[in-house]
Amino acid sequence: MQNPSRAIHAGFTVCPGCDLLLEHIRTSTDHTAVCPRCGSRLYRARRDAVTKTLALSLTGLLLYLPANFMTLLTFDVLGTSSSTTIFASSLSMFAQHQFIVGVVVMLTGLVFPLCTLSLLFAVSLGLHLDRQWPWMPVLLRWHHHLTEWAMQDVFLIGVFVTIIKMSHSATIESGTGLFCFIGLVLVTIAAQSAIDYPLFWSRLDRGGPPPMPPAGAGTAREAGLMACHTCGRVMAASDEQGARCPRCGGQVHLRRADSIGRTWALVITAIIFTFPANLLPIMEVEYLGVPDRNTIMDGIIYFFHEGSYGIGAIILTASILVPLFKILGMILILLSIHFRWQGWLRHKSLMFRFIQFIGRWSMLDIFVIALLCALVRFGYLSTVNVAPAALYFTGVVLATMFSAINFDPRLLWDAAAQAPQEMQETTYATASSS
Template sequence: MVRKRAPAQQALALAIAAVVALVTSLAFPFISFSARGLERAISLTDAMSTLSTGNYIMLAVVLWMVLLLLPMLYLGMVIVIHTAFLLGRRPPHGMLMLRTLRHIEHWMMADVFLIGVLVSLVKILSLASIGFGVSFWAFCLFVVLMLLISRSVDRDWLWNVMAPEPAPPAHARTGRTAQSQKLVGCPVCSTVNDYYHHKACYCRRCGEKLHMRRRHSVQKTLALLLVSVMLYIPAMTLPIMTVSSLNDTTTQTVIGGVLLLINHGDYPIAAIIFLASVVIPVAKLMALFWLCLKVGRPQPWRPEVRMTLYRITEFIGRWSMIDVFVVALLAALVQLGVLMHVSAEPGIIAFGSVVILTMIAAMSFDPRLIWDAADHPDLENNDISTLSPQPVVAGKAQDTGP
């Protein structure tokens, strides 16, 4: 493994720059909309607060969490941790912060929101003139910086500085599964730990609670998937937004919005919406159902393929939030009274719930069950207690094998 050069300085500089970009994106107009002599400009907080009225308060809370609160929490912890290391000090509650960094990363969706903004602009470009404020460009910079930070934060280095990796238990042997030796890998810091069935077990390095296998993992995943399927029907059939003007009032469903874009010749945007709102949710539901069914049966056929399918499923789920962000932005921006206005409809609640529930379902599924179902012959029984610890990517120990 190649260690990044000056990992603390690089991550700290990027995190401070990202905070400045985010604060700037909140302080100025984000985007403006003008039609027939009337103009409206909104800030980024307006776009996030649109759904906070009426029955959409829970969805608005989700938007605030994934677009503002979690990124700020993430950046704050990155700054505190790396500043402490540069000063030669141990960061306060450092173990807790490092564990939290891993858990919240998947829920930050600034990049998905930016794609939603671009899709929204294409939808209304033929109706009005669009202007970009200072905040829009600051937010674009923020998205780029967040992507760079996710690559620059060296978790293995952070854990080794915080708490050097301990040697594996003396009785650990290669060629045998961890489960058969009552060993379990920490999903956060990758440390190999002894596991005791009769009491709660915690990682001896980072303090994360450990499970040999997540209790009722398949049952919880299937329950979440069934609820998602039931919600997906109203998500596709109920309108997600209403567009009103002097001459007409129309409601749009998810599929209706795709067909409207096709009729206007916006084929690339129609393809993005169809992929994010129809293909990805359905594919994710089918993939997770299939994985849940397969783990209950011995299947020696290529578990690494099913592992890859799980990782893809876990990664793509959040991109379905594009349609939710599109509706939130249009409902905030297009408010010109009787001349033209857009309002959110109940379908968007059902759709947003489907996206969130399928993300939780993917996290509830224990990928180690994939390897349990595979028929692996035992290899030679070698002693690993004398081997020096090898750097591992944080969070891989739990899903790379049994």
Template sequence: MTAQTACEECDHLIDKAVADDGEAVHCPRCHHHISVVHRSPVLAPIAYASAAIMMLIASLMYSFMSFASAGHSATMNFAQTVRSLITYGYNELALLLFVTLVVFPLSFLLIICYLHSAMLLNKKPPGAKACLLMLQHSKHWLMVDVFLIGILVSLVKVMGMADVTFGLSFWAFCLFTILLVKTTIVTDLPWLWRQLVSPMDDVEVTDKERSAYANNFQLCHYCGHLNGLDVATCPRCHHHTHARKDPNLDRVLAFLLASMVLYIPANILPIMDTSLLGGSDPATIMGGVILLWQLKSYPVAMVIFIASVMVPLAKMVAIAWLAYSVKSSRNFEPQKQLKLYRLTEFVGRWSMIDVFVVAILAALIRIDGLIVIYPGPATVSFAGVVILTMISAMSFDPRLIWDDSHSKENHRS
């Protein structure tokens, strides 16, 4: 019997590593997407990525929004959002915004254009392996869509106190977000590995119904190549191999504990301070939710409460539960555990909405002598909670859920 790859979420052996054009390959056991290839796998990514780059440039050149109140006005653009954070001494948050909203998305799109353009010209691009690894690492940190929702939440908060006008950059950013999401959908990394590096070879397995590990193979998480358990470096992508990411869960629990520690000041300290006519009105996350509820902005209050309070807490509980289920000797249903893991990974970055809302309001509402909004100390703590829980979830290996008790003992030894 032969196989080409294994599922990265349940370690089930897969016959076919890469889909044909216009088709998809899924894991028959957990239904994870192994490879989904667009009908036009070369031209479609180039078209969407090129359009997204143009919209990104346009969104950086003009104003996002204009704010007018009591005869005073202010204008916000992306550069001003970053500068306002630096002005208030929040250099880390300014760097976070710049990296997740400009550096990573732009690098992601340029690499896609570079690789697919080379294929269009029937050339092998230099540095293809490094580029593919960069795509693999950066895709988790693209927060453009989260920032767009943050803008919309900010609008609801501002519209009650002033007139808001949308600038060209706002509409360009909306198109940029849509095009970036579409680019990620039509780009298939396993297909790129096959086209630019090498196709997958069939490997002989003794029992196809058992996992790759049970057949003495380990999956490379970056290129999908099956390697023997004694192989330390993947020969296809030259990345370090491991049977499981963190078999003892030390890294998972360390980042989880750190996020729990930061969660306390994130909710106790003020996340935003509003200076109105010389008076100061600091607000915590829950204080902002209560204020929005009192103003009858029920949908926005619910969004902030769910994204900023419930999601981080639920994610920490979920990661702790997954770690417990792996460590304990009790038998849990792996399908349900995997669904919990997927949900935990998906919702994690959306908690960054509150951080983006504070950054946007601090840049937009700056009318000296009338009203100024300052970021609060909880902003840094809250951003730390989001990042640490994301890293903790990424460090968790869902294949541990499916391991039988004998495999668990082998991994932990």
């Protein structure tokens, strides 16, 4: 869930997707300005952004404890009942000695959601009180980086999948925790979409005005400028690695160093992990002492057999199609940079943004397994245990997410621009709103 802030300064904007210099246009509230060349979202003005963000993040923080520590679900099988909370489900992987998967579930399901809400609350409170505390830009920068790693919304879909999966074999009671958790997810989504990043950043900017581009420059690089990836602040271009943004303190690169090499390495890691993730069992169901080990595909086939086509399709999409699409998409983008292919540039940019957007949803199956491990504990009658593929599958999700984070989309446009002139696409440096 990337919600990138954009470089907005009196007069001009730099597109983070393709480095195009654009004249800044004023959009009315809730209208989005998009880059005419690559289609990236540039900025979107929000009404009462500070007050709304403050109120929603505070509500989220109040819901956090009951949502995660009160009873989520209770399963009842033949008079024996078993219940869990979000917190206990996150711990279930540790109980089964899956330490790495446990840490990932704990961080993405519990720790990062709390961090993003707290950071948002602290920054919006500061802005509401009209303060410029020196730590505010650092907190907002951290919030920006952690947003896509806070996966409480994916966890909630996992809760619904678990309910449907178990509805045939157990009586299910929803607890107070479930309603608080639904509230927490909705409030967090609302808080996230209430933020007006350019407004927040401009109120935290204590530096002087940014350098102005010379007339006729097409991209920020041609104008001798570069924009911060986090807050969008424009500064004079520098080839030195480790240049810091004067506003948020984040690292700024003219182009991300070793972006291609690192992205290739992560994509290849993801491909290697894909085989054990899909061929080995991911979950073991013990029924009357007889263990039955299931791969990801077995789980999907089970839903289609049971007639739960919707849930089957969701798991198929999240666990098989999304990782496959991410890997193939990144390979296509990397190859098109290598061979300087010029066709379909805008479509490839759109595909990259889609890969960034869907990356986190592959964690769905891992959350479902964590919930089942915590809930299906009926001794000899039935238990669910995690199996080895869970570790490799988590590896695929992390490797593909990091490959998208390490990739610098501006390289796609640079490579096309270096190709023979007569084949280049014509671009127009004007902003448009939708």
